[in-house]
Amino acid sequence: MRPIECQGLRKRYGRTLAVDGLTFTVAPGRVTGFVGPNGAGKSTTMRVILGLDRPDAGTALVGGRRYRDLRTPLRHVGALLDAGSPDPGRRARDHLLWMARSNGIPPPRVDEVLELVGLDGVARRRFGGFSLGMRQRLGIASALLGDPPVLLFDEPVNGLDPDGVRWIRGLLRGLAAQGRTVFVSSHLLAELAGTADHLVVIGRGRLLADASVAALTALGTSLEAAYLALTCGSVDYPAGPA
Numbered sequence: 163m164r165p166i167e168c169q170g171l172r173k174r175y176g177r178t179l180a181v182d183g184l185t186f187t188v189a190p191g192r193v194t195g196f197v198g199p200n201g202a203g204k205s206t207t208m209r210v211i212l213g214l215d216r217p218d219a220g221t222a223l224v225g226g227r228r229y230r231d232l233r234t235p236l237r238h239v240g241a242l243l244d245a246g247s248p249d250p251g252r253r254a255r256d257h258l259l260w261m262a263r264s265n266g267i268p269p270p271r272v273d274e275v276l277e278l279v280g281l282d283g284v285a286r287r288r289f290g291g292f293s294l295g296m297r298q299r300l301g302i303a304s305a306l307l308g309d310p311p312v313l314l315f316d317e318p319v320n321g322l323d324p325d326g327v328r329w330i331r332g333l334l335r336g337l338a339a340q341g342r343t344v345f346v347s348s349h350l351l352a353e354l355a356g357t358a359d360h361l362v363v364i365g366r367g368r369l370l371a372d373a374s375v376a377a378l379t380a381l382g383t384s385l386e387a388a389y390l391a392l393t394c395g396s397v398d399y400p401a402g403p404a
């Protein structure tokens with residue numbers, strides 16, 4: 163199975179240094195949470211790993227290769243970055259068939275993943291009529307389509323009801339138990355405490371911690387307390403007194 167390796171990653175947008183020399187490895191076989199204050203550089207890092215943005219310095223490798231060098235990327239890396247993307251007029255199954263075709267994935271896999279995410283009953287409905295939870299599930303179906311060893315999820319539980327949150331938790335744990343590399347960003351620390359084995363914490367584009375959830379929790383009274391202590395110097399808009 164394959165790790166994600168970021169080495170000296172740097173990315174600037176105009177005057178904003180979004181990622182500032184990040185080095186970390188995401189190991190297979192466990193769920194690694196990716197956390198940090200708003201604007202810390204999490205999405206940028208994920209975009210660079212997925213070849214959607216070019217770094218100004220450093221490298222991001224998946225299984226030892228750059229994403230843009232992969233010929234059939236969906237077979238190597240699955241990603242949920244933005245659940246709102248497919249054409250609203252396109253039917254869910256057609257959207258997945260189109261993705262499968264462009265990556266040399268056999269069509270029967272489409273029905274397999276639709277069933278896996280619980281969308282088999284609405285496979286012929288148009289994406290435009292999907293609820294947020296259904297969109298999120300379709301995004302996850304796309305990520306799983308190529309049966310990839312590496313998966314990235316950016317805020318996968320955003321806007322989901324408790325049932326959906328519980329479903330995602332089980333899915334992530336199951337994928338890691340199969341030996342896959344699972345990298346998931348979230349602001350919901352309590353949720354991550356129950357899902358992730360390991361956390362990469364960043365602030366202002368820099369690495370603040372790369373440690374097991376157990377080790378981080380032992381630093382404070384809770385994972386949240388440990389996180390707040392680690393990131394207190396990296397928050398642009400701190401909350402006032404409660």
Ligand SMILES: Nc1ncnc2c1ncn2[C@@H]1O[C@H](COP(=O)(O)OP(=O)(O)OP(=O)(O)O)[C@@H](O)[C@H]1O
Binds near residue numbers: 175176180200205
């Ligand atoms: N395309 C872009 N153009 C200009 N600035 C950008 C762009 N993308 C990100 N940034 C800036 O880079 C910094 C990091 O943003 P990023 O979205 O990676 O952070 P994040 O940790 O994912 O934040 P959040 O938790 O709020 O989603 C921010 O200051 C953001 O405004």
